[in-house]
Amino acid sequence: MCDALGNPLGFVLTAGQRADCTQAIPLLEGLKFQALLADKGYDSDAILEYVASRGAVAVIPPKRNRKVQREYDTELYKERHKIECRFGFMKHYRKFFSRFDKLAAHFLAFLHFIAAIQWLK
Numbered sequence: 001m002c003d004a005l006g007n008p009l010g011f012v013l014t015a016g017q018r019a020d021c022t023q024a025i026p027l028l029e030g031l032k033f034q035a036l037l038a039d040k041g042y043d044s045d046a047i048l049e050y051v052a053s054r055g056a057v058a059v060i061p062p063k064r065n066r067k068v069q070r071e072y073d074t075e076l077y078k079e080r081h082k083i084e085c086r087f088g089f090m091k092h093y094r095k096f097f098s099r100f101d102k103l104a105a106h107f108l109a110f111l112h113f114i115a116a117i118q119w120l121k
Contacts (some may be wrong), residue, residue: 008086008115013104025050035059035073037080090114 010025016083021042026034028050035057038047043063045052051058063070090096093114101107 008118011108011111013108013114023096028054039080042077042090065095086118089118 001011010027012027014020014023019041021044023043023057024038024047033054033056036042036051037059040061040063043060048058048060057073057076059073059080061072061077090111093110095101095110096114099107101110
């Protein structure tokens with residue numbers, strides 16, 4: 001979860017084989033937002049309905065296997081590069097990208113440390 005500048009706001013760790021989109025709605029609860037920018041992995045009916053119920057716009061490209069392709073704001077979607085740049089910054093830390101930590105709590109603590117460094121820049 002990131003703000004408009006791409007700064008991290010929250011994290012939820014999942015198992016390696018579990019889809020990230022399963023944690024999207026719990027991460028969004030309690031936040032106010034006008035638009036949700038996400039990649040195709042978050043194109044699920046549940047997320048789209050949740051975002052619409054909050055009065056926001058879902059800027060998520062549809063998956064190719066959708067029977068009915070829906071429209072999305074391609075210009076606003078270009079702003080997602082800020083999020084990708086932040087993940088690129090995180091991957092500069094070897095401990096993060098190689099996942100040396102055995103315990104999820106240690107990995108999450110280091111993830112918060114990297115996020116704090118990003119906020120301070």
